[in-house]
Amino acid sequence: MRDGARRAAPLAVAVAAFGLPFGVLAREAGLSSVAAVVFSATTFAGSAQVAAASVLATGGTVVAAVAAAVLLNARYVPIGLSVAPALRGPAWVRALRAQLVVDESWAVSHQGGGRYDARMLLGAGLVLYAAWVVSTAVGVAAGALLGDPARLGLDAAFPALFLALLAGQVSGRRGALAALLGGAVALALIPLAPPGVPVVAAAAACLLGLRA
Amino acid sequence: MTGAWVLVAVVGVATIALKAAGPVLVGGRELPPRLVGVVALLAPTLLAALVVTQTLADGRTLTIDARAAGVAAGAVAVALRAPVLAVVAVAAVVAALVRLAW
Numbered sequence: 024m025r026d027g028a029r030r031a032a033p034l035a036v037a038v039a040a041f042g043l044p045f046g047v048l049a050r051e052a053g054l055s056s057v058a059a060v061v062f063s064a065t066t067f068a069g070s071a072q073v074a075a076a077s078v079l080a081t082g083g084t085v086v087a088a089v090a091a092a093v094l095l096n097a098r099y100v101p102i103g104l105s106v107a108p109a110l111r112g113p114a115w116v117r118a119l120r121a122q123l124v125v126d127e128s129w130a131v132s133h134q135g136g137g138r139y140d141a142r143m144l145l146g147a148g149l150v151l152y153a154a155w156v157v158s159t160a161v162g163v164a165a166g167a168l169l170g171d172p173a174r175l176g177l178d179a180a181f182p183a184l185f186l187a188l189l190a191g192q193v194s195g196r197r198g199a200l201a202a203l204l205g206g207a208v209a210l211a212l213i214p215l216a217p218p219g220v221p222v223v224a225a226a227a228a229c230l231l232g233l234r235a
Numbered sequence: 236m237t238g239a240w241v242l243v244a245v246v247g248v249a250t251i252a253l254k255a256a257g258p259v260l261v262g263g264r265e266l267p268p269r270l271v272g273v274v275a276l277l278a279p280t281l282l283a284a285l286v287v288t289q290t291l292a293d294g295r296t297l298t299i300d301a302r303a304a305g306v307a308a309g310a311v312a313v314a315l316r317a318p319v320l321a322v323v324a325v326a327a328v329v330a331a332l333v334r335l336a337w
Contacts, residue, residue: 033320040327054239065247070289075246085238092246096253098281103257105274108265110258117262118255126285130278137266137275176330179305182289183326186309187319189282198279205280209287213297221292225284232272 027132027146034127034147035154037184040177041069042155045076046162052079056163063159067152068125070181071095074218094219101226102129109141123148130188197231204228301337305330 042063049059054076066072071092078088103121106129110117120141128147132140193199205228212221266274290306291297309326317325 033318033323036320037323052239053237054243058239058243062243062247065243066250068250070285071246071250075242079239079242085242088242089245089249092242093249093253096246096250099250099253100256101274101277102281103254104261104266104270105257105277107257107261108263111263114259114262117258118251121254121258122251124254126282130282133278135275137271137273137277173301174331174334176301176305176327176332176334179290179302179309179326179330180323182286182302182306183309183312184319184323185282185285185289186306187313187322189279189286190313192278192282198276201276202279202283206283206287209284210291210297213288213292214295216295218288218292218294221288222281222284226277226281229273229276229280232274232276233269 024142024146027128027140027143027148028150029146030131030143031128031147031150034131034184035150037180038069038127038151039154039158040180041073042158043162043165044177045069045073046159046164047166048073048076048080049159050163050166052076054079056160059163060156060160063156066092066096067122067155068092068096068099069155070126071219091218094217094223097219097223098226099124101229102126105129105137106132106139106141106144109139109144111141120145120148123152125151126185127151127188130192133192135194201228201231204231301330301333304333 046059074095075088075092078091110120128144128151131147132143134140193202205225208225209221212224290302305326308329309322312322312325
């Protein structure tokens with residue numbers, strides 16, 4: 024668990040750097056301070072929250088905002104299946120521990136070959152959860168002092184973070200092929216499907232690993 | 236209840252259910268052997284898709300902007316085996332500088 028917390032520490036800095044502007048954006052989208060923090064504490068999925076808040080902030084409807092966020096989070100079904108063998112205990116404990124799974128905690132606790140370390144998942148998840156909720160609250164409070172997150176290059180920070188995590192995940196030809204195919208599917212679908220769908224559809228590329 | 240609270244409640248409940256589905260249904264048990272190979276490839280596949288969409292998508296439009304420059308610089312840092320935090324910092328700084336220069 025400590026190992027997971029330690030490995031998540033640098034990621035927590037990036038997550039916090041993203042939580043601050045999310046807090047600002049949430050206020051612009053018409054969420055109250057309390058609603059913004061509750062959103063981070065319950066949903067705990069940065070990209071979906073940012074997508075939903077941006078839809079509202081740019082004049083979109085609540086239905087469109089909900090749809091964007093739910094589509095983006097649909098990837099947590101296969102992600103949840105991948106960590107399921109590692110999570111033991113009664114169903115409610117498994118459901119609770121599953122809430123700490125986010126892209127970053129999931130990636131650092133991958134032991135290779137589809138095996139996940141439950142304690143590392145817990146340690147990394149707790150550190151990232153604290154970073155996300157606290158930084159949202161600070162962003163809500165500090166408000167406009169922070170300015171436009173894009174000006175600070177924060178919109179490039181997350182894909183770069185995922186790229187660094189990806190580099191640690193690709194082992195062997197199959198992994199590299201799956202990554203290339205997944206990226207290509209997502210790229211092809213960006214202009215054709217609403218946000219969220221390309222990522223979920225790209226997950227189909229991992230069927231390459233189906234064993235006869 | 237305002238629209239904002241409806242959003243928070245619906246997305247919150249939906250996400251909790253999406254995250255819990257797999258562990259509640261098959262928690263603590265081994266996956267069928269045929270699926271193990273599939274799950275092993277899930278991390279590289281989804282991470283690659285997230286890199287592509289977060290770098291090049293602007294809604295449903297493909298764009299090459301300061302983000303792409305930042306991520307390209309981050310890729311160089313990854314190739315040089317820089318630590319994760321350095322990769323993220325390089326990407327953010329380059330994206331910010333490109334945006335400033337434009």
